[in-house]
């Protein structure tokens with residue numbers, strides 16, 4: 001698989017089979033992803049990779065909270081600006097339309113949307129997951145480093161025949177994640193990531209992108 005293929009075939013997969021992810025594949029991916037760039041080589045990421053019993057325990061504990069309607073934990077960072085301006089507001093709306101439209105969920109059916117979203121906390125059935133933390137003292141540039149790291153992981157997973165879905169949804173239950181992972185106090189959960197083999201029978205939308213001239217400006221000499 002060349003890099004273009006890896007980039008184009010990576011997408012947020014929200015249905016996985018229960019086929020186990022080989023430990024060696026995860027080890028290869030995480031070793032290679034360590035070579036992701038970061039400003040002044042800070043490497044500000046802290047990744048926890050879970051499979052088996054620990055992941056089952058986390059899904060169980062979180063699933064209990066979801067099913068009893070327990071309130072989300074207090075946020076540790078703002079996931080989106082409170083007033084999304086154009087064009088981001090429209091893009092977010094379009095994403096919801098594509099994602100839930102593909103599942104046959106009507107726009108106003110908030111309950112059905114929530115039900116679909118709750119699959120996040122089962123990792124969409126994935127047998128492996130990664131939880132990415134960042135030190136609370138880090139600033140926007142280091143958050144960007146963490147993003148590059150996560151994309152590096154996701155592209156390497158494609159080389160292994162694996163798929164993924166990055167999930168900020170896990171930050172909603174960061175206390176439960178911390179109960180299972182026991183991270184040092186100075187770390188804050190940025191997101192989770194489901195990892196596994198795609199269940200091709202699960203319907204999902206291929207989310208589009210803005211026209212290139214909305215996001216890229218070529219200035220020719």
Ligand SMILES: Cc1cc2nc3c(=O)[nH]c(=O)nc-3n(C[C@H](O)[C@H](O)[C@H](O)COP(=O)(O)O)c2cc1C
Nearest residue numbers: 010011012013095120165166167168169170191207
């Ligand atoms: C940092 C980050 C957090 C995300 N959080 C979630 C999430 O909690 N749940 C989810 O289903 N998808 C989540 N996504 C997936 C995005 O919705 C998806 O990447 C976007 O809609 C583009 O679609 P694509 O990745 O399939 O191309 C997240 C993606 C990123 C990069």
